[in-house]
Amino acid sequence: MTVYDSILGHKRQIEQLKRVRDGGRVAHAYLFYGPDGVGKELTAFAFTQALNCVGEEAPCGECEHCRKIQRGGHPDVRLVASEEELVARKLTQVEGRKVASRQIRREQLDELADLFRHRPYAGRWKVVLVVDADLMNENSQNRFLKTLEEPSPDSVIILLTSRPEALLPTVRSRCQALAFNSVPREDIVGYLNKEHGIEADAAEVFAAMAQGSLGRALALVEGEVLAVRNQVAEALSGMLDADLEDILGMAQTFGKSRPMALHALEIMEFWCRDLLLLGAGVNAARLVNLDCQTQLSQTAARVGTRSLVRWIEGIRQKRRAMDTNANPRMTMESLFLSMRSC
Numbered sequence: 001m002t003v004y005d006s007i008l009g010h011k012r013q014i015e016q017l018k019r020v021r022d023g024g025r026v027a028h029a030y031l032f033y034g035p036d037g038v039g040k041e042l043t044a045f046a047f048t049q050a051l052n053c054v055g056e057e058a059p060c061g062e063c064e065h066c067r068k069i070q071r072g073g074h075p076d077v078r079l080v081a082s083e084e085e086l087v088a089r090k091l092t093q094v095e096g097r098k099v100a101s102r103q104i105r106r107e108q109l110d111e112l113a114d115l116f117r118h119r120p121y122a123g124r125w126k127v128v129l130v131v132d133a134d135l136m137n138e139n140s141q142n143r144f145l146k147t148l149e150e151p152s153p154d155s156v157i158i159l160l161t162s163r164p165e166a167l168l169p170t171v172r173s174r175c176q177a178l179a180f181n182s183v184p185r186e187d188i189v190g191y192l193n194k195e196h197g198i199e200a201d202a203a204e205v206f207a208a209m210a211q212g213s214l215g216r217a218l219a220l221v222e223g224e225v226l227a228v229r230n231q232v233a234e235a236l237s238g239m240l241d242a243d244l245e246d247i248l249g250m251a252q253t254f255g256k257s258r259p260m261a262l263h264a265l266e267i268m269e270f271w272c273r274d275l276l277l278l279g280a281g282v283n284a285a286r287l288v289n290l291d292c293q294t295q296l297s298q299t300a301a302r303v304g305t306r307s308l309v310r311w312i313e314g315i316r317q318k319r320r321a322m323d324t325n326a327n328p329r330m331t332m333e334s335l336f337l338s339m340r341s342c
């Protein structure tokens with residue numbers, strides 16, 4: 001049992017990383033790319049542990065190096081991320097009313113120079129993990145390119161990104177790329193069931209909404225998504241009979257804050273997609289809200305495909321509007337009014 005065994009999916013990528021380490025052919029730079037929340041960073045940390053592990057089976061998770069890397073205190077390992085991300089992880093603070101930068105700044109990369117100049121202090125390899133590497137602007141990427149072009153011995157750089165296209169081709173071409181795909185739905189269901197004791201019905205809903213991202217599934221578990229989902233279900237089931245008072249009430253519920261509105265809109269889109277699939281006679285196993293089939297079938301029979309397509313278009317349009325800071329309650333009001341009149 002190694003740290004790798006705790007990672008969901010990505011068996012092929014992990015096998016490749018094991019061969020790299022065991023065969024001593026470690027590349028100077030890696031690019032792990034794929035959707036957010038699928039396990040790129042977990043795998044990168046496990047690989048970092050494996051490179052420095054002194055246990056019997058690497059990464060053992062038990063030896064001094066594995067533990068220090070896990071805790072974030074290993075002298076040869078650096079995590080680079082935007083200030084905003086570092087604040088979110090409680091790894092740094094911003095002074096006073098200063099707003100945390102959403103970019104990886106050039107100075108952060110310059111600070112690595114010292115690490116690259118020395119031999120590893122404690123372990124075998126110096127490792128730099130760059131989280132959301134696409135947050136380096138062109139200027140910073142060019143600065144980083146120098147580091148990639150003049151590799152320091154005993155060092156490995158791992159760039160992580162969900163947007164590899166935002167990296168300069170010159171940066172990409174100097175890294176060995178590893179693609180990380182979405183985690184299969186049944187794997188996420190099994191994990192939520194086994195590790196978090198979530199019942200199969202609910203786990204199915206979380207997994208379907210997470211669309212292959214375990215990180216997203218875990219966030220949904222924390223976010224009381226089922227309660228909101230049930231409110232959404234009730235609102236949409238009764239939409240055709242809603243009067244103005246009902247609509248204003250719903251707009252108040254779902255538009256009470258920006259995060260709530262975004263959350264509700266996302267869930268509404270899943271619900272409407274299910275209605276559309278049911279209406280088209282698609283196999284029920286493909287539904288997100290598998291546990292609500294009866295309720296879905298009843299609504300699908302009443303609303304009709306053409307209106308549903310308009311509902312979905314309306315919801316997507318409002319999601320975009322929320323991105324540009326539209327007022328959440330007004331946005332919901334106008335959405336529900338247009339849905340009822342479909």
Ligand SMILES: [Zn+2]
Binds near residue numbers: 060061062067
């Ligand atoms: Zn170890």
